[in-house]
Amino acid sequence: MSNDRSLTRTDERYQAMLQALKQANLRLTPQRMAICRYLSRTRSHPTPNDIFHAVHEQFPTISRATVYNTVAVLKDLGEIIELSCTGGASVRYETELTPHVNLNCTRCGRIYDFPMEKINEIFETIDSRTDFQLENIHIKGYGICPICQKELEQEEASA
Amino acid sequence: MSNDRSLTRTDERYQAMLQALKQANLRLTPQRMAICRYLSRTRSHPTPNDIFHAVHEQFPTISRATVYNTVAVLKDLGEIIELSCTGGASVRYETELTPHVNLNCTRCGRIYDFPMEKINEIFETIDSRTDFQLENIHIKGYGICPICQKELEQEEASA
DNA sequence: TTTTAAAATTAGAGCAATTCTAAACAAGGA
DNA sequence: TCCTTGTTTAGAATTGCTCTAATTTTAAAA
Numbered sequence: 031m032s033n034d035r036s037l038t039r040t041d042e043r044y045q046a047m048l049q050a051l052k053q054a055n056l057r058l059t060p061q062r063m064a065i066c067r068y069l070s071r072t073r074s075h076p077t078p079n080d081i082f083h084a085v086h087e088q089f090p091t092i093s094r095a096t097v098y099n100t101v102a103v104l105k106d107l108g109e110i111i112e113l114s115c116t117g118g119a120s121v122r123y124e125t126e127l128t129p130h131v132n133l134n135c136t137r138c139g140r141i142y143d144f145p146m147e148k149i150n151e152i153f154e155t156i157d158s159r160t161d162f163q164l165e166n167i168h169i170k171g172y173g174i175c176p177i178c179q180k181e182l183e184q185e186e187a188s189a
Numbered sequence: 190m191s192n193d194r195s196l197t198r199t200d201e202r203y204q205a206m207l208q209a210l211k212q213a214n215l216r217l218t219p220q221r222m223a224i225c226r227y228l229s230r231t232r233s234h235p236t237p238n239d240i241f242h243a244v245h246e247q248f249p250t251i252s253r254a255t256v257y258n259t260v261a262v263l264k265d266l267g268e269i270i271e272l273s274c275t276g277g278a279s280v281r282y283e284t285e286l287t288p289h290v291n292l293n294c295t296r297c298g299r300i301y302d303f304p305m306e307k308i309n310e311i312f313e314t315i316d317s318r319t320d321f322q323l324e325n326i327h328i329k330g331y332g333i334c335p336i337c338q339k340e341l342e343q344e345e346a347s348a
Numbered sequence: 349t350t351t352t353a354a355a356a357t358t359a360g361a362g363c364a365a366t367t368c369t370a371a372a373c374a375a376g377g378a
Numbered sequence: 379t380c381c382t383t384g385t386t387t388a389g390a391a392t393t394g395c396t397c398t399a400a401t402t403t404t405a406a407a408a
Contacts, residue, residue, distance in 0.1 A: 056384085057375075057385070061386070062385090077365090078365080079364095091386085093387045093388065094388095095387070096385080096386055098365095114273035114274050114275045116272075116274075116280060117280060117394085117395070117396095118363085118364065118365070121275060131315055133315075133319065135321075136324070144315065144319055146315070148314070152328070155307070156330055159303075160292065160301075161335045162292050162294075162330065164331075164332040165332040167328060167330045167331070168328070168329045168331070169311070169327070171315055171326045172323075173324040173325075174324075175321055176321065216355065216356070216403090216404065218355095218357080236394090237395080238394085250357085252357060253358095253395085254357075254359085254360095254395095254396080254397085255356080257394095258357085276365085276367095278394090279393085279395090280394085280395090
């Protein structure tokens with residue numbers, strides 16, 4: 031987040047998003063740009079609510095509808111990935127586009143990215159063996175994250 | 190669905206579910222049994238609403254809360270799998286417990302099961318390379334299903 | 349049996365995420 | 379300038395899910 035390399039990277043992501051909007055003949059409104067800026071800089075997996083609050087600081091009049099519309103567009107353009115969720119929980123958006131696994135902690139809800147090149151192989155395997163016109167695949171892992179493991183140990187120790 | 194082999198299989202699944210409830214010291218109420226029966230027989234990926242309507246025919250007074258409670262219990266017992274969903278869409282439940290990929294059609298929303306033993310290998314790979322306490326993984330594919338592919342071809346032909 | 353206590357079910361209220369709608373607003377081209 | 383089209387906005391509507399309090403069922407004890 032604070033070194034040159036990642037700054038360059040977030041800037042690239044930001045420019046790519048704007049470019050994509052332009053090429054789709056969509057206007058680069060200040061609101062859309064603010065949303066893209068936030069998405070390109072975050073390393074978390076924000077919910078529409080997170081995005082709304084972040085952008086709200088700059089644009090106090092922004093509406094939730096604009097957030098939902100913009101992320102829908104960015105998703106269709108392939109600039110972000112919509113992470114599915116269980117139950118009534120909110121959607122989250124993924125800005126990391128390189129092949130990776132999402133590790134979901136079932137205790138705290140945090141999502142970790144785990145890079146895995148092999149995913150392309152897995153894609154090929156599935157694609158070649160079905161008559162489905164496969165566009166992309168997504169791997170999710172569920173379990174307990176390192177932070178929660180420690181917390182659980184401490185709880186047990188003090189019990 | 191209609192041959193001996195699959196009948197036996199659905200029956201096994203049904204018995205396994207009842208057994209699991211019993212072992213967890215939960216009562217085998219008629220409502221729970223009806224829900225298990227429906228789940229063990231379906232080949233689809235039903236939503237709580239689907240389950241509610243199916244069981245409602247037999248138990249006109251059944252409440253949605255009972256459906257939600259029962260699937261939560263069955264999920265905790267590992268008898269069914271909760272499929273995550275995007276946006277406001279409803280959860281779906283998976284009754285097929287052997288390793289497989291869920292292929293989601295982005296046009297019609299159908300979900301297809303694609304068996305893949307390799308998933309256990311992938312699990313091991315991820316598990317061995319992270320300090321996450323991995324419990325299970327889930328692979329989803331997105332694309333256009335064969336049925337929709339044909340429909341799209343026809344639409345194009347007639348256009 | 350009848351009694352009793354715990355467990356389960358029910359209907360409906362409550363909640364939170366998302367979508368919809370109609371009006372206001374902004375931008376670019378004639 | 380006006381006109382058209384695309385965008386944003388606020389808030390209402392909708393939906394899926396959870397919670398709650400009252401009622402009913404269950405299984406086991408007396």
